[in-house]
């Protein structure tokens with residue numbers, strides 16, 4: 264923090280929880296990367312967790328039209344009824360799942376969804392089980408609510424995911440919710456539907472929520488995309504989080520959704536009224552358009568591009584002698600085990616960036632368990648850059664790293 268930023272002559276208070284929130288550590292690296300870029304150095308950005316494609320032109324046109332027709336006011340808190348209907352139809356067409364529109368509510372991104380949902384279900388001291396590594400904000404949302412995170416270390420033996428066995432092994436009576444993401448950030452791995460169903464059944468018996476983050480569904484490779492909503496009774500304990508950010512390519516529009524059991528909807532409605540009133544109106548009109556068949560066909564082409572990148576990057580890394588413990592099945596990430604090269608993934612990333620211009624995300628952002636031995640690579644750039652990046656990484660390891668011990 265700069266001196267100017269920390270200058271607080273009256274010593275005005277900043278809440279304890281806010282002081283304890285962890286930043287995204289990769290932002291520091293990104294700042295240094297930008298400074299190098301400003302000096303004219305060519306950088307390859309493989310640290311960014313969003314599609315490189317812009318949102319679809321048809322979405323831009325639909326939103327412009329909506330705005331021109333004065334559709335700039337608040338929507339109902341739960342979202343535009345027509346969009347909730349359309350998402351219900353999307354579940355039917357895409358996942359063969361029967362999801363009534365009354366169970367779907369629109370939120371400001373999956374981030375807003377996670378915050379809203381956890382606020383609705385977590386009391387101080389309640390425990391929430393997460394795997395480590397995981398999407399980092401989940402830990403912080405639980406901390407902000409004075410809940411307690413039960414962190415379960417996972418590795419390649421379970422595809423970096425929670426299993427029923429792991430959940431039972433780490434069980435605690437105060438656990439109120441278990442959170443999973445399939446595909447996962449940072450590993451791109453899935454939980455098989457049969458495993459997910461056993462987990463949901465076990466948690467139902469325990470009267471505990473299962474929160475399934477499906478934000479990367481749609482971006483799944485060599486197999487169809489799946490939702491737990493197609494295999495699970497929706498009146499029970501399962502809640503799904505999703506978003507227009509990743510598969511739909513609308514990160515900056517800030518629109519996500521929750522599918523929740525009926526009994527939770529009035530609570531979520533009332534909380535959302537207080538927290539943010541409603542999700543962005545233009546974004547909701549954009550989402551209506553992106554769910555049309557022609558737009559979905561364009562997104563399918565993009566999915567195929569991600570699949571090609573995934574395969575080529577994975578094969579190039581393996582051919583270069585690097586250890587990728589799990590071939591990712593979705594999202595746009597590869598989780599690289601660098602334990603044969605360093606005990607400090609963060610220092611490794613910094614040196615790699617300074618010597619080669621390749622920017623990666625050290626494991627520290629995703630947890631504590633063996634995080635100094637892992638690095639996330641996002642394939643959110645063209646294949647040509649991915650190829651160049653692997654060559655540069657190999658060069659760095661062979662020459663720079665060797666020479667400096």
Ligand SMILES: Cc1ncc(COP(=O)(O)O)c(C=O)c1O
Pocket residue numbers: 312371372373374375398444447448476478505506507508514518519
């Ligand atoms: C697993 C996961 N969940 C939720 C989010 C939040 O996404 P957004 O708020 O853009 O919808 C992200 C963002 O990277 C993510 O990786």
